[in-house]
Amino acid sequence: MSQRSRVLPGFGLSLGFTLAYLSLIVLIPLSAVFIKSLGVGWEGLWEILSSERILKSLQLSFSTAIVAALINVVFGLLLAWCLVRYTFPGKRIVDALVDLPFALPTAVAGIALTSLYAPTGWIGQYLEPLGIKVAYTPIGITLALIFIGIPFVVRTVQPVLSDFETELEEAASALGANRFQIITKVILPVLFPALLTGFALAFARGVGEYGSVIFIAGNQPFETEIAPLMIISRLEEYDYAGATTIAVVMLVISFAILFVINLVQAWASRRTGRTAR
Numbered sequence: 134m135s136q137r138s139r140v141l142p143g144f145g146l147s148l149g150f151t152l153a154y155l156s157l158i159v160l161i162p163l164s165a166v167f168i169k170s171l172g173v174g175w176e177g178l179w180e181i182l183s184s185e186r187i188l189k190s191l192q193l194s195f196s197t198a199i200v201a202a203l204i205n206v207v208f209g210l211l212l213a214w215c216l217v218r219y220t221f222p223g224k225r226i227v228d229a230l231v232d233l234p235f236a237l238p239t240a241v242a243g244i245a246l247t248s249l250y251a252p253t254g255w256i257g258q259y260l261e262p263l264g265i266k267v268a269y270t271p272i273g274i275t276l277a278l279i280f281i282g283i284p285f286v287v288r289t290v291q292p293v294l295s296d297f298e299t300e301l302e303e304a305a306s307a308l309g310a311n312r313f314q315i316i317t318k319v320i321l322p323v324l325f326p327a328l329l330t331g332f333a334l335a336f337a338r339g340v341g342e343y344g345s346v347i348f349i350a351g352n353q354p355f356e357t358e359i360a361p362l363m364i365i366s367r368l369e370e371y372d373y374a375g376a377t378t379i380a381v382v383m384l385v386i387s388f389a390i391l392f393v394i395n396l397v398q399a400w401a402s403r404r405t406g407r408t409a410r
Contacts, residue, residue, distance in 0.1 A: 163384070166377050166380055166381060166384070167377075167381055169373060169374060169377040170374060170377040170378040170380070170381045172373075172374035173375060173378055177374070177375070177378070178378060181375060181378050181382075182382065185355070186355060186358070186363075187360070187363055187379060189354075189355050189356075189358070190358045190359055190360040190362070190363045191360045191379075191382065191383065191386070193271060193274070193357070193358070193359055193360070194340055194359045194360040194361070194383070195340060196271075197271055197275045197359075198278055198336050198339035198340045198342075199336060200275050201275045201276075201279045201282055201335065201336075201339050202278075202282060202332045202333075202335040202336040202339060203332070204275075204279055205279055205282045205283050205285070205286045205331070205332075205335045206286055206328050206331060206332050206335075208283070209283055209286025209287045209290060209331060209335075210286065210290055210324070210328065212231065212283070212287050213286070213290040213291040213294055214294060216228055216231075216287070216291060217291060217294040217295050231283070231284050231287050231288070232284055232288075234280055234281045234282075234283065234284055235284055238344065239281065239342065239343070239344030239345040240345070240347075240348070242280055242281065242344070242345040243277060243344055243345035243347060243348035243349055244348050246268075246276060246277055246280065246345070246348070247268055247273075247348045247349045250267035250268045250273060250276070250349065251268045251269075252266070252268070254268070267349075268349050269349070269350065269351030269353070269357060270351075270356075270357060271356075271357060273349040273350065273351075273357075274346050274349065274350050274357065274359065276349070277342070277345040277346045277349050277350075278335075278338075278342060278345075278346070280345065281338060281339070281345055282335030282336075282339050283335075285331050285334035285335045285338060286328070286331030286332070286334075286335055287331075289327050289328075289330045289331035289334065290324060290327045290328060290331055292327075293327040297320070297323060297324075301319055302315050302319060302320070305318070305319050322404070325401045326398050326402045329394055329397060329398040330398060333391055333394045333395070333398075336390070336391075336394075337387060337391060340360075340383065340387055341361060341383070342361070343359075343361040343362070343365070346359055346361075347359075347362060350362075360379060360383055363379055364376045364379050364380055367379065
């Protein structure tokens with residue numbers, strides 16, 4: 134029996150190079166972080182994990198990242214839908230603006246958001262009399278994470294929408310389905326894996342975000358102090374073991390959440406017969 138020809142020969146060499154590259158860039162640095170965190174010992178680990186200040190910062194980082202990612206899923210889907218399905222003046226400009234958070238330095242984004250939503254800012258001065266405070270609150274942190282996370286959802290959903298056959302919607306409509314049924318039974322099941330991918334990317338980006346958040350957060354202990362700031366503080370105190378321990382906790386929690394998301398995404402992809410891009 135003749136061996137089946139492959140488009141790209143040399144699987145063993147390619148796999149070996151891939152694993153070596155992945156180890157050098159990802160696995161070895163992550164292993165070093167885990168090993169460094171062992172320097173504090175079990176007592177030091179428990180002391181760090183039982184610290185109310187650190188627990189509050191972890192809770193704030195993960196909760197705001199999840200909320201921001203969920204908001205980005207909704208509005209990112211709407212934005213991608215408009216860019217794919219409609220033609221309007223300035224469409225190319227809007228499409229280019231979606232990628233702006235990728236190119237803009239995060240510190241600049243944080244300063245700009247703070248100047249807008251501070252009590253004396255252009256927008257904050259009108260919200261302050263209404264009792265709405267954005268800057269130096271968890272709302273401001275969520276807003277910053279929405280800003281830096283929206284491109285992940287749009288760019289993940291946009292290609293899937295472009296390849297989606299509109300004939301399926303027309304067929305569903307001809308069979309008597311209303312708009313709500315078409316959206317929930319025809320469109321969303323196909324987009325669900327892509328939406329999960331966009332959510333995962335936006336969440337992962339938001340959990341470790343520092344530059345855009347540090348300015349608008351206000352860094353008030355137990356209120357607006359994020360976990361990355363705690364890591365930077367430990368590093369400035371030359372407490373490398375403590376900093377890596379907090380980082381390891383963030384990595385473990387993030388990996389668990391992303392692993393569950395990947396499982397759901399794989400299940401959704403098998404069900405719809407499509408793969409999120």
